[in-house]
């Protein structure tokens with residue numbers, strides 16, 4: 001079965017250049033308001049190792065869906081109103097985390113994300129009116145505004161799914177590495193081939209790796225950034241609290257060379273890190289759990 005024509009319009013949205021001026025303005029505003037790196041890291045979800053936005057969306061969406069169910073149960077007007085109000089009150093954290101993630105996506109993803117955000121704003125506005133109407137005792141009107149809000153939530157959910165699953169925004173772009181790399185020790189090259197403290201790219205068994213030699217030690221990470229697949233070898237070596245790290249050139253995620261952990265976002269997933277050893281001047285690498 002082929003994709004229905006109506007859903008192909010969402011794919012066309014990815015190329016809607018007319019949205020770019022608005023994208024640019026919103027992105028500038030988001031980056032101007034949410035500036036401190038520590039705050040952005042928390043909003044991205046770096047401390048929990050996953051994007052925070054999907055989890056925070058559960059409360060407003062769950063509340064609103066709950067109110068829609070109660071709306072068909074007689075005598076539950078008050079409970080339904082409480083759920084509508086709870087959803088409206090709980091929107092802010094999901095908006096802030098979503099905008100922070102969105103501000104560091106590819107252009108095509110930002111176009112779809114913009115419409116996703118507009119649908120969310122519309123849903124929140126409709127549910128706010130629904131709450132006011134219900135508070136005035138106008139329950140029929142409140143239910144209608146709630147239903148319109150739910151339609152917007154559905155559209156937003158579809159677009160969010162497109163962003164996550166079709167466009168891989170928020171996905172771990174390094175997840176495949178252990179499945180593609182063979183098990184066991186593999187040759188990387190002679191130690192002297194690698195300049196010290198210089199990020200270099202090598203391809204081993206079809207997998208690109210980042211190599212950084214520091215004296216007799218060699219750190220090797222997957223070269224494909226877990227955020228959106230940026231080339232880490234084109235990034236810069238940086239020092240974070242005394243720890244040697246690599247900074248991605250695309251959105252400045254920072255990964256520790258010692259273990260591949262994301263030290264700064266937008267990436268939340270670690271880079272696969274290879275074990276290395278030097279035998280007779282030849283460097284070998286092995287990825288734990290690979291194969």
Ligand code: FES
Pocket residue numbers: 225226227228229230248249250251252253265266267
């Ligand atoms: S691709 Fe976005 S930080 Fe690396």
